[in-house]
Amino acid sequence: MTSSSKVSQSSKEHALQVRKLAIIGAGKLGEALLSGILSSQLVPASHVEATVAHQPRADSLAEKYGIKAHTENARAVAGADLVLVALKPQQVRGFLQEVKKHLRKDAVIISAAASVTTALIERELGRPARVIRAMPNTPCLIRQGMTALARGKHATDQDVATARRIFDSMGRSVVVDEKHLDAITGLSASGPAYVYMIIESLAEGGVKLGLPRELSTELCAQTLLGASAMVLATGEHPAKLKDVVTTPAGCTIDGLLELEEGGLRVTLIKAVVRAAERAKQLVESQNS
Numbered sequence: 001m002t003s004s005s006k007v008s009q010s011s012k013e014h015a016l017q018v019r020k021l022a023i024i025g026a027g028k029l030g031e032a033l034l035s036g037i038l039s040s041q042l043v044p045a046s047h048v049e050a051t052v053a054h055q056p057r058a059d060s061l062a063e064k065y066g067i068k069a070h071t072e073n074a075r076a077v078a079g080a081d082l083v084l085v086a087l088k089p090q091q092v093r094g095f096l097q098e099v100k101k102h103l104r105k106d107a108v109i110i111s112a113a114a115s116v117t118t119a120l121i122e123r124e125l126g127r128p129a130r131v132i133r134a135m136p137n138t139p140c141l142i143r144q145g146m147t148a149l150a151r152g153k154h155a156t157d158q159d160v161a162t163a164r165r166i167f168d169s170m171g172r173s174v175v176v177d178e179k180h181l182d183a184i185t186g187l188s189a190s191g192p193a194y195v196y197m198i199i200e201s202l203a204e205g206g207v208k209l210g211l212p213r214e215l216s217t218e219l220c221a222q223t224l225l226g227a228s229a230m231v232l233a234t235g236e237h238p239a240k241l242k243d244v245v246t247t248p249a250g251c252t253i254d255g256l257l258e259l260e261e262g263g264l265r266v267t268l269i270k271a272v273v274r275a276a277e278r279a280k281q282l283v284e285s286q287n288s
């Protein structure tokens with residue numbers, strides 16, 4: 001066997017067994033899903049059909065990725081064995097009503113629509129459906145994302161594995177009980193916004209001390225990136241890693257005392273809790 005045929009065989013084994021993939025709502029997240037799937041060779045472009053609201057956008061996606069793209073959801077899901085839903089929450093009910101007569105009964109539906117439960121999707125379709133709910137965050141756009149996945153009543157282990165392979169192509173994924181998704185929304189889905197505020201604030205500190213703003217921002221962003229990588233790479237508790245940096249009578253302990261006095265720890269905890277409470281309210285309003 002030649003090296004090229006070995007690569008081809010490896011790609012074939014790596015690919016998902018999908019005859020047709022429909023991506024509904026190929027906006028920023030939908031395009032990130034599309035890009036990750038194609039670049040990871042999970043599904044060939046010839047097997048992908050995507051929908052958007054406007055035809056010029058569809059034409060652009062078709063030219064860029066070599067896929068079929070248009071504005072007709074029912075046409076896209078017809079015959080699809082895997083459907084990725086990346087719509088806004090308020091659009092999901094209408095979409096399900098529009099396509100339920102065209103959707104294969106054994107199709108796997110992976111929904112990344114925030115606040116839309118697996119039970120709602122099953123109820124709107126009016127029959128048992130293989131549903132996976134995904135809660136990604138915006139760093140998925142650069143393949144550094146964190147996605148939580150929850151299975152519906154009728155999803156199989158293989159369906160979960162398929163969803164993990166898709167979202168692992170854009171970062172990391174975890175499988176959780178659906179009851180945890182409100183908390184995860186408040187933590188990892190909203191979390192990038194908290195981190196951006198932290199980076200902005202630290203950078204302002206550097207500017208206050210005379211650093212150019214661009215340099216200060218780069219120093220902060222890379223510092224947070226490196227610290228996060230240390231937590232993931234070592235598996236150590238963040239408090240232990242913090243202690244490694246904090247030498248006796250050194251500079252860091254003075255900075256930490258200022259953070260404690262300013263209530264940073266409690267404020268961040270309260271931010272996660274408040275965001276999670278809001279996520280729960282949105283879920284309840286979607287299901288009412």
